[in-house]
Amino acid sequence: MNHAFLHNATQAGLALARQALLLAGIAIAVFLLIRIVPGDVVDAMALEGSLDEEAIADLRADLGLDAGALTQFRIWAGRALGGDFGMSLRFDRPVSELILAALPTTLILAVLALSAGLALGVGLATAAVLWPRSPLPALVEALNLWSIALPTFCVGLASILLFSVGLGWLPVIGQWLSPVLILAIDNAGQVVKPLHEDLKEAATASHIRTARAKGLSPARIVLRHLLPNALTTVVALGGMILAGMIGGALTMEVLFGLPGLGTLAFQAISGRDYPVIQAVVLVFAAGVVVVNGLADLAQRALDPRLRR
Amino acid sequence: MTDVPLNLLRRHLLLGGAALALPASALAQAAPRAGTLKVAFLGLDTSDPHRHTGSIAVQQVYVETLTSIADDGTVKPFLATAWEISPDGKRYTFTIREGVRFHNGRLLTAEDVRANAVRVRDQVRGGWLSAPMRLVDTLEAPDARTFVMTMKEPYGPLLNLLSELWIVAPESEGWAQTIRQPIGTGPFRFGRWQPNVSFHAPAFAQYWQPGLPRAAAVEFSLRDASDLSLALRAGDLHIARVGYDKLASVRADPNLEVQFMKDTTWWFWSFNNRNPRPPFNDVRVRQAVSFMLDKPAFMRFVAGEAGVVTNQMAAPGQFFWDKAMHDADAHAAPNEDRARALLREAGVNPANTPCRIVSWQSAYAEIAVQAMRKLGFQVEHLALDDIGAQRRLGQYDWDLAPFASGPRADIFLRFVRLMSDGPNVGLWGGTRDAEFDRLVRSAIASVDLDQRRRLYLAAWQRALDNYYTVVIGHAPEPIVNRREVTGYAPGFTWGQHRVDGGLAFGALAARG
Numbered sequence: 001m002n003h004a005f006l007h008n009a010t011q012a013g014l015a016l017a018r019q020a021l022l023l024a025g026i027a028i029a030v031f032l033l034i035r036i037v038p039g040d041v042v043d044a045m046a047l048e049g050s051l052d053e054e055a056i057a058d059l060r061a062d063l064g065l066d067a068g069a070l071t072q073f074r075i076w077a078g079r080a081l082g083g084d085f086g087m088s089l090r091f092d093r094p095v096s097e098l099i100l101a102a103l104p105t106t107l108i109l110a111v112l113a114l115s116a117g118l119a120l121g122v123g124l125a126t127a128a129v130l131w132p133r134s135p136l137p138a139l140v141e142a143l144n145l146w147s148i149a150l151p152t153f154c155v156g157l158a159s160i161l162l163f164s165v166g167l168g169w170l171p172v173i174g175q176w177l178s179p180v181l182i183l184a185i186d187n188a189g190q191v192v193k194p195l196h197e198d199l200k201e202a203a204t205a206s207h208i209r210t211a212r213a214k215g216l217s218p219a220r221i222v223l224r225h226l227l228p229n230a231l232t233t234v235v236a237l238g239g240m241i242l243a244g245m246i247g248g249a250l251t252m253e254v255l256f257g258l259p260g261l262g263t264l265a266f267q268a269i270s271g272r273d274y275p276v277i278q279a280v281v282l283v284f285a286a287g288v289v290v291v292n293g294l295a296d297l298a299q300r301a302l303d304p305r306l307r308r
Numbered sequence: 309m310t311d312v313p314l315n316l317l318r319r320h321l322l323l324g325g326a327a328l329a330l331p332a333s334a335l336a337q338a339a340p341r342a343g344t345l346k347v348a349f350l351g352l353d354t355s356d357p358h359r360h361t362g363s364i365a366v367q368q369v370y371v372e373t374l375t376s377i378a379d380d381g382t383v384k385p386f387l388a389t390a391w392e393i394s395p396d397g398k399r400y401t402f403t404i405r406e407g408v409r410f411h412n413g414r415l416l417t418a419e420d421v422r423a424n425a426v427r428v429r430d431q432v433r434g435g436w437l438s439a440p441m442r443l444v445d446t447l448e449a450p451d452a453r454t455f456v457m458t459m460k461e462p463y464g465p466l467l468n469l470l471s472e473l474w475i476v477a478p479e480s481e482g483w484a485q486t487i488r489q490p491i492g493t494g495p496f497r498f499g500r501w502q503p504n505v506s507f508h509a510p511a512f513a514q515y516w517q518p519g520l521p522r523a524a525a526v527e528f529s530l531r532d533a534s535d536l537s538l539a540l541r542a543g544d545l546h547i548a549r550v551g552y553d554k555l556a557s558v559r560a561d562p563n564l565e566v567q568f569m570k571d572t573t574w575w576f577w578s579f580n581n582r583n584p585r586p587p588f589n590d591v592r593v594r595q596a597v598s599f600m601l602d603k604p605a606f607m608r609f610v611a612g613e614a615g616v617v618t619n620q621m622a623a624p625g626q627f628f629w630d631k632a633m634h635d636a637d638a639h640a641a642p643n644e645d646r647a648r649a650l651l652r653e654a655g656v657n658p659a660n661t662p663c664r665i666v667s668w669q670s671a672y673a674e675i676a677v678q679a680m681r682k683l684g685f686q687v688e689h690l691a692l693d694d695i696g697a698q699r700r701l702g703q704y705d706w707d708l709a710p711f712a713s714g715p716r717a718d719i720f721l722r723f724v725r726l727m728s729d730g731p732n733v734g735l736w737g738g739t740r741d742a743e744f745d746r747l748v749r750s751a752i753a754s755v756d757l758d759q760r761r762r763l764y765l766a767a768w769q770r771a772l773d774n775y776y777t778v779v780i781g782h783a784p785e786p787i788v789n790r791r792e793v794t795g796y797a798p799g800f801t802w803g804q805h806r807v808d809g810g811l812a813f814g815a816l817a818a819r820g
Binding site: 045059092 | 354359433486502504505529531538541692694696697699700729731
């Protein structure tokens with residue numbers, strides 16, 4: 001018992017250490033990469049606020065941008081480990097305040113789009129297995145192709161032109177319906193095909209044949225015997241989609257003017273607001289790590305084979 | 309085009325027109341405030357009006373200034389009802405308007421104005437006011453209605469530049485460091501600000517201009533959107549800036565109306581003047597490059613019918629523009645043969661000559677690239693975003709830079725960009741010319757407007773002769789509003805609140 005506990009604790013500790021190392025690596029990479037991009041926030045201020053060369057040098061010194069990259073990283077990392085992401089160079093406001101203001105938008109968008117996407121994907125895949133001779137399997141293929149072939153920003157632009165400008169049904173700025181639906185359809189397209197394949201393959205298993213032989217209805221077979229086994233696929237795909245969407249919702253946020261983390265990151269990059277970029281990327285990365293971890297745990301809970 | 313009569317400018321320079329102190333708001337009807345004007349112009353970078361870096365379009369609705377740039381580009385009284393300038397041009401005595409209340413209900417005094425000037429002088433680095441603030445000798449408030457600013461030497465653009473010295477109540481939160489919640493005197497109050505997203509400013513019920521503001525609130529969209537025409541057409545925005553390339557679609561929409569700002573944006577090709585690489589340090593090569601410029605085609609490309617061709621920083625018709633100089637423009641039309649002859653004369657074989665062009669990611673930069681390729685140069689084009697270009701320009705390792713610059717409260721703010729110690733000089737090649745500096749300094753020190761004009765033009769002639777930068781032309785920025793907006797017209801600069809117009813005058817009529 002103690003041995004097993006120690007083993008599990010060691011494994012968990014190692015997993016946590018791996019994730020911490022991953023986050024540290026991401027933090028270092030982002031810190032260096034954004035400094036390769038030409039120009040900094042003082043250049044932005046000089047451009048807009050007409051600073052002379054003396055004022056530019058003074059501002060760089062004030063903001064700590066004249067120090068070496070190593071010194072800057074040491075200072076930033078020291079504060080970040082203490083939970084202090086510093087101040088936005090552009091807006092002179094705490095970075096944590098900006099992130100906390102943006103986080104709910106991204107989370108709500110991601111959760112709504114994922115829930116709607118999974119519901120559509122699972123529902124369609126299940127229905128396509130139940131009625132294999134209907135047009136539903138073709139619809140599975142079409143939805144999957146839609147998701148692969150049509151970038152969400154293209155669909156977003158088309159929806160603005162059609163529903164906002166053309167028909168006048170929806171506003172352009174700050175509306176949720178279009179981005180949630182576009183992302184949901186995209187997510188459904190990613191889930192529906194592999195799930196449909198899984199369900200079709202599982203339908204040939206011996207225990208399903210037995211269930212059929214016992215006279216169970218197709219709906220009962222799917223709901224009681226096929227879907228529970230396919231849930232691991234759904235969870236794995238859902239985890240991947242959600243992790244991707246934490247950053248992937250960026251285009252929808254920017255296009256529809258939703259003030260989420262994607263918009264914050266996009267504008268921070270445009271304005272070279274280093275502390276904001278670093279913090280947002282860390283939040284994204286931490287979100288991916290957490291979602292992947294939760295998806296792993298859920299898969300283990302759902303599939304006893306993974307616990308062996 | 310803006311046409312500023314000489315006599316009008318002189319009168320305002322020497323004596324703040326008390327007679328003009330009656331604001332146009334007197335004409336505004338006392339109607340109940342209704343509706344939220346949804347607008348999008350430029351961004352808001354800081355809640356501290358003294359530290360703004362280009363937030364003029366937003367912050368001017370909640371903080372005001374002693375002077376205001378009127379639609380015709382002249383200076384008019386605003387929080388000051390009048391001013392007097394001593395004969396030596398050094399002492400400015402302002403009469404502060406009575407009955408002006410801050411958003412916390414307290415009355416504005418001359419001491420508040422002095423405190424703001426001291427704060428800008430002592431705490432703010434950079435910005436348009438940094439140069440005059442270095443020349444301030446004393447700042448005094450001898451009584452509640454009088455503010456006196458004494459300069460060490462005459463400073464002609466001061467009244468215009470004071471249109472950007474925003475007056476904030478010193479009790480505003482963060483006054484000692486960064487103002488977080490500015491308490492101004494404007495027609496709208498500082499409300500909810502979500503950086504890069506939106507800024508909501510409710511109307512100030514005790515605003516000093518009767519009947520204003522006419523809207524219950526104004527909401528700025530601060531989102532970084534390059535094309536606002538769709539939001540205008542969909543009705544999400546009531547007023548917004550729109551690119552020239554969208555004008556056709558906007559004009560086709562019966563719900564939208566196109567207006568233009570009163571001052572212009574101007575386009576130019578700059579040479580590297582700080583550290584020019586051969587052969588671009590040879591004025592004949594610069595001439596050759598300039599002969600490849602098809603100015604009329606360029607202006608048609610960037611601004612359509614709104615564009616005008618000239619060779620000066622002031623737009624045709626403006627006071628500091630000169631017709632004789634305009635008529636003498638050797639580059640009014642392209643001349644490829646002359647360009648090639650000049651290169652031969654300078655002994656330059658363009659096929660063996662690299663030419664590095666730095667630009668924003670603007671389509672018009674390609675015109676410079678194609679012109680130089682046509683002339684045979686080995687072109688390396690670095691098209692960067694605005695911040696990247698700013699950094700690269702400051703490295704002075706390039707040869708040609710096609711850029712544009714927007715409206716300004718005073719012509720000095722254009723000339724200063726070619727001065728050795730000027731702000732943000734990279735776009736104009738970092739010129740260092742002591743004689744040019746002397747001429748501009750003499751111009752701003754001149755209390756006689758005609759003499760100032762002569763000196764500015766002499767400085768500009770020097771810039772033309774040395775081919776520091778080649779002006780292509782001007783065009784006013786289009787501002788589009790939905791037709792349900794009444795009373796709004798864009799002004800001379802990006803500022804959206806002025807004594808005779810702006811958002812305070814805008815109202816929403818019922819949508820038809």
